[in-house]
Amino acid sequence: MTTASQAGTPAPDPEMRGLRLVIVLLALTVVSGLIDAVSYLGLGRVFTANMTGNVVVLGFAAAGAPGFSVPHTATSLGCFLLGAVTGGRLAARYSGGSRRAWARLTLAAEAVLVAVSAVVAFAWPHATGTVYALIALTGYAMGLRNATVRKLRIPDLTTTVLTMTLTGLASESRFGDATSRREPRRTAAVLAMLAGACLGAWLVLHHGLGIPLALAAAVSAVLALVASGKE
Template sequence: MSAAAPSSPSPPSQPPPPPPPAGPVGATTEDGDPLALALFGLTAVSGLIDAVSYLGLDHVFAANMTGNVVVVGFALAGAPGFSVLGSLTSLGAFLLGAALAGRLTTGRLRPALAVETVLHLAAAGVAFAWGTRGALQYGLIALLALAMGLRNATVRSLGVPDLTTTVLTMTLTGLAADTLSGRRSPRQRRRLLATLTMTAGTVPGAVLVLHQHLPWALLLAAAVTAATLFLYREPS
């Protein structure tokens, strides 16, 4: 009997292809989802903080960095009432906060909310205890812009369309472009709500500052941020 031919070795099994990269966790977030509701609340806080910083801290923005870049240009051109140092302080603190978020809170909103609450409370405590004059205003600007930078970078990592919480330029662009062209965008309501919530935060902030109650406006910002932290739960 002839010997059986040796069987050829089976080819090595190939590892399964890697799964496609996941998109941003908030890319499909609906307006009524807890994440979207939390971001609406934070949008109101941004309006409140910018009302405090612009009206009460030497015409500086703590949340809207585009405004600070423009303000620096005004000040360098010699326009009265604008502070290069204040705007640069805000820009520097905001960038530091964003850098810290890249290492500490990417994709996780609750830790960013906790830090933001503490920073708002610290700013309120300084304002209540020592006021906002002189060098103190730059410390307040730094605390607020640091909080806004950390939060803004965290929200960016979540990737919820039209809910950056600090800037409305592209939100308003989409709202107007889709409305006037007749396109029915599913995000039109979100864009409108984001605009309204920022206004809803700006109005009480401005009223408190104009009536010499700036520390209470900061305390209100801390309270709204803390309430958002308490009510929001990260998805498991």
């Protein structure tokens, strides 16, 4: 039998197999909305995906504003940073090789961490340590993901913060300097976060914390199976 290389046809690049990273990161942006809905509405007004908001929340808590907790917010920040350190170590090891394998490994780790948080939410919804466990698990998962997304360098798709995305959408639009070529991507990122937050809030308010966490874990797991290495 004549192989593709023997026939002069290049073999398919394994990095191209699967879902483009742009689509993967947009789906992860939806997951971020779910995660922050769980953390802010269900875990005491703390963010575990959006650290910009979390630093502000920590300032509120430190000033004694009612409804905010320094221990909760500090736990989230600390675990996020630990996750980011882990993501950085993984990037140092895998970024020079298969982008596809690296992205899939990180997404699989995120799926496992969020799935464990869903199990905790279902099994011990009222236990004293449940809030801290959920903050720690989701914060670590989001730190790991953010470090990876940063190293992947896909423009305008950070998956957790939208400040610069919105800035670019407005400042480079036809009403600004009219230089934008990525309006669809930026708009999709904003809508993805909004959709995830709306869905997550509805699920938290009507069904508790376990279901949105399980959904977030399921989406991350599917993405871990289908992500490619191409933008």
